[in-house]
Amino acid sequence: MPHLLIVDDEPDIRELIRDIAQQHGFTVSQAGNIKEARIQIQRQQPNVVFMDMQLPDGNGIELWEKLAIPDARVVFITGYSSVDSVIQALRCGAVDYLRKPLRLQRLKAILSELKLLYAQGPDRDTSHAFARMVGQSEPMLQLRRHIERVAPTRATVLLIGESGTGKELAAEAVHLASVRHKKPFMPVNCGAISPNLIESELFGHEKGSFTGADRQHKGFFERAHGGTLFLDEITEMPMELQVRLLRVLETGTFMRVGTREELVTDVRIIAATNRNPEEAVAKGILREDLYHRLSVFPLQLPPLRERHGDISLLAHHFLDQFNAEHETSKKFSPAALKAMEAYRWPGNIRELRNFVYRSFILADDVLDGEFSPPEREGAAVGGSAGLATEISLPVGVPLADANKQLILATLKQCGGVKKTAAEMLGISLKTLYNRLEEYGAADDDTHEH
Numbered sequence: 001m002p003h004l005l006i007v008d009d010e011p012d013i014r015e016l017i018r019d020i021a022q023q024h025g026f027t028v029s030q031a032g033n034i035k036e037a038r039i040q041i042q043r044q045q046p047n048v049v050f051m052d053m054q055l056p057d058g059n060g061i062e063l064w065e066k067l068a069i070p071d072a073r074v075v076f077i078t079g080y081s082s083v084d085s086v087i088q089a090l091r092c093g094a095v096d097y098l099r100k101p102l103r104l105q106r107l108k109a110i111l112s113e114l115k116l117l118y119a120q121g122p123d124r125d126t127s128h129a130f131a132r133m134v135g136q137s138e139p140m141l142q143l144r145r146h147i148e149r150v151a152p153t154r155a156t157v158l159l160i161g162e163s164g165t166g167k168e169l170a171a172e173a174v175h176l177a178s179v180r181h182k183k184p185f186m187p188v189n190c191g192a193i194s195p196n197l198i199e200s201e202l203f204g205h206e207k208g209s210f211t212g213a214d215r216q217h218k219g220f221f222e223r224a225h226g227g228t229l230f231l232d233e234i235t236e237m238p239m240e241l242q243v244r245l246l247r248v249l250e251t252g253t254f255m256r257v258g259t260r261e262e263l264v265t266d267v268r269i270i271a272a273t274n275r276n277p278e279e280a281v282a283k284g285i286l287r288e289d290l291y292h293r294l295s296v297f298p299l300q301l302p303p304l305r306e307r308h309g310d311i312s313l314l315a316h317h318f319l320d321q322f323n324a325e326h327e328t329s330k331k332f333s334p335a336a337l338k339a340m341e342a343y344r345w346p347g348n349i350r351e352l353r354n355f356v357y358r359s360f361i362l363a364d365d366v367l368d369g370e371f372s373p374p375e376r377e378g379a380a381v382g383g384s385a386g387l388a389t390e391i392s393l394p395v396g397v398p399l400a401d402a403n404k405q406l407i408l409a410t411l412k413q414c415g416g417v418k419k420t421a422a423e424m425l426g427i428s429l430k431t432l433y434n435r436l437e438e439y440g441a442a443d444d445d446t447h448e449h
């Protein structure tokens, strides 16, 4: 049976936690200050500690760091609602935090999650979470270690990395390595939803709350209940909605559009951006307070060019997949592999995958010469090997068709990197997404765009 120690100077709080924890199958001991806590730990080493941040004889976080109880988890209790204290708590490895006055529902949610975590043991097998993540380079191994550390906590994760580096895959790995893995993982692309609809998409709406709202609608927060919500392209979220999101993160509650009823969320948030978040803050497209709240645990995705050895590993991985799908046994020539290793891959893994697929289609048995060597460093960013750099259009072709051809060809030229394509075309990323949606080409992971 897991053992829980409650360190708080308020007897009422201790008793409340004790009762609920016992109902969840924990044995419980209590301490009102640091001195008593040390005595209790000597008597029985806890698996979980609920620790007040402010104790009569010192600071809870400092005590926790000094104690260093092996394999134990901590939940901090705070009397202040400052974001700083919460972030400080999560940064030092707390699985969660509780605010005074305690909310029963949250307390129960935290205890059942800890129970699950404990049932799986301290060295539970998380390899399934990484099954789709290919890579043996040091930056990838480190990323995996960090994901394993942060997964069981409720800390908000901010994934930062260039386009195509695998942010969505990493977000999914965090979800799969957490105790929430049986609950929904819900990706939301903040740049792809119309700004008019994004609020009701996230929080839901009541029937009749605006024109066209002809029935009640559950938002992503409700649908992801118990699971993980992945907010992709967070900098594309309209500013006023960023305020609302911050509020949800702070209070753990939200309201459907058109109601005043507060609903409690039990959702783990992972956000991602392919921009430098600090620059986004400086440019005024990402609220600073939201940035700090989201980046409790920032994770940087390494660009492919910095992942030594992984290019060839990934290229073979994709080729094996295509061979299996098509029942072929095509191979890379040594020259092709060398050329791939030397290329900068501005579109990262997505570009590599698309490239291998095109070469695969073009080759009879060996993927080599057909495949003009990828451009070297210093070549135009976004240039991709073996692709036309011009399209020809007959005079009189409808403008809409010309637009479509130009957009698709540019995107292809950029190795599928939408941000670069949008910049080249002089349109916003949002416009590009909308167009691709119209063309039915919005799905990132079709082999050919």
Ligand SMILES: Nc1ncnc2c1ncn2[C@@H]1O[C@H](COP(=O)(O)OP(=O)(O)OP(=O)(O)O)[C@@H](O)[C@H]1O
Binding pocket: 132, 133, 134, 135, 161, 162, 163, 164, 165, 166, 167, 168, 169, 170, 274, 314, 349, 350, 353, 418, 444, 445
């Ligand atoms: N480590 C990996 N091993 C195998 N495939 C990967 C890996 N990382 C990414 N991929 C594949 O590369 C493609 C791009 O990955 P993903 O969509 O996660 O990138 P992203 O960082 O979210 O890109 P964007 O910023 O453009 O949305 C996907 O097809 C994904 O499955």
Ligand SMILES: [Mg+2]
Binding pocket: 167, 168, 232
């Ligand atoms: Mg993505």
